[in-house]
Amino acid sequence: MTVRLSRRYGFFASHRLHSRALSDEENRETYGKCNNPWGHGHNYEVEVTVRGKVDPRTGRAIDLAVLDALAEAEILAPFRYRNLNQELAAFREVVPTTENLGLEVDRRLREAWTKAFADGPSLEKVRIWETERNICEVEAQAGEGQR
Amino acid sequence: MVISKKVEFSASHICRSAQLTDAENERVYGAAANPLGHGHNYVVEVAIEGDPDPVTGMILDLKRLREILEEKVLNVYDHRLLNREVEPFDRVVPTVENIAIDIWNRVEGSIRGRAKLHSVKVHETNELCVEYRGEA
Numbered sequence: 001m002t003v004r005l006s007r008r009y010g011f012f013a014s015h016r017l018h019s020r021a022l023s024d025e026e027n028r029e030t031y032g033k034c035n036n037p038w039g040h041g042h043n044y045e046v047e048v049t050v051r052g053k054v055d056p057r058t059g060r061a062i063d064l065a066v067l068d069a070l071a072e073a074e075i076l077a078p079f080r081y082r083n084l085n086q087e088l089a090a091f092r093e094v095v096p097t098t099e100n101l102g103l104e105v106d107r108r109l110r111e112a113w114t115k116a117f118a119d120g121p122s123l124e125k126v127r128i129w130e131t132e133r134n135i136c137e138v139e140a141q142a143g144e145g146q147r
Numbered sequence: 148m149v150i151s152k153k154v155e156f157s158a159s160h161i162c163r164s165a166q167l168t169d170a171e172n173e174r175v176y177g178a179a180a181n182p183l184g185h186g187h188n189y190v191v192e193v194a195i196e197g198d199p200d201p202v203t204g205m206i207l208d209l210k211r212l213r214e215i216l217e218e219k220v221l222n223v224y225d226h227r228l229l230n231r232e233v234e235p236f237d238r239v240v241p242t243v244e245n246i247a248i249d250i251w252n253r254v255e256g257s258i259r260g261r262a263k264l265h266s267v268k269v270h271e272t273n274e275l276c277v278e279y280r281g282e283a
Contacts, residue, residue: 002282003244008274054248057166058175059240065174
């Protein structure tokens, strides 16, 4: 039987929303307080949803120890207590909005997925909370990291 | 259209499979493999699907859904040791995956009329949740 399992993780990081394609004035209008040149931070939460068959031996749809290790290696360790703009190559040019952060989390998980879960569950979606009110959902792109 | 109802129960369980060695059980289930058991406050969201009745504006009377969930799920699961007191967990590991599937099986036959069961979502903790949509 096939189920969808969601696992939630958290990390703290800082960022600044500022696009080089916009003027200073436009940046202030577009991002408001998030454009503060000194940056600011959030308690981010990431929810990873996978789709898989329940193994009758274990009652599990995914090996949670492997999923946790993958999330730690690909997302939490690289992002935790970081300045996203300055310390992550992906955000040197790309603005670290919740949307772009969601896409980057999805990309990192998909890249490592097949190696970790060769014949196992597929990555279905990623949700990321910047705050309780600001949430972005990324459906995993078919083809990569999928069975 | 899909509408869902949320209920909660508290129960204890032991996540150990007789088909695995002790070392495998520890690796797969971590601290949840403690043979003396531990518990959770489970949150269950049951979603039903259908078109609203043109007269009542409802897919299913939610009071009726609440009664079904109380009778079929809460009365069976609440404040129980799942491995000992709730079938099929005498022979199936009561992971959150298997709990979602079992709740589906218990509830599905009672959803009648214009409504059909859409999904059962069970939150074991804030960090772990499973959704079952009746797929093979």
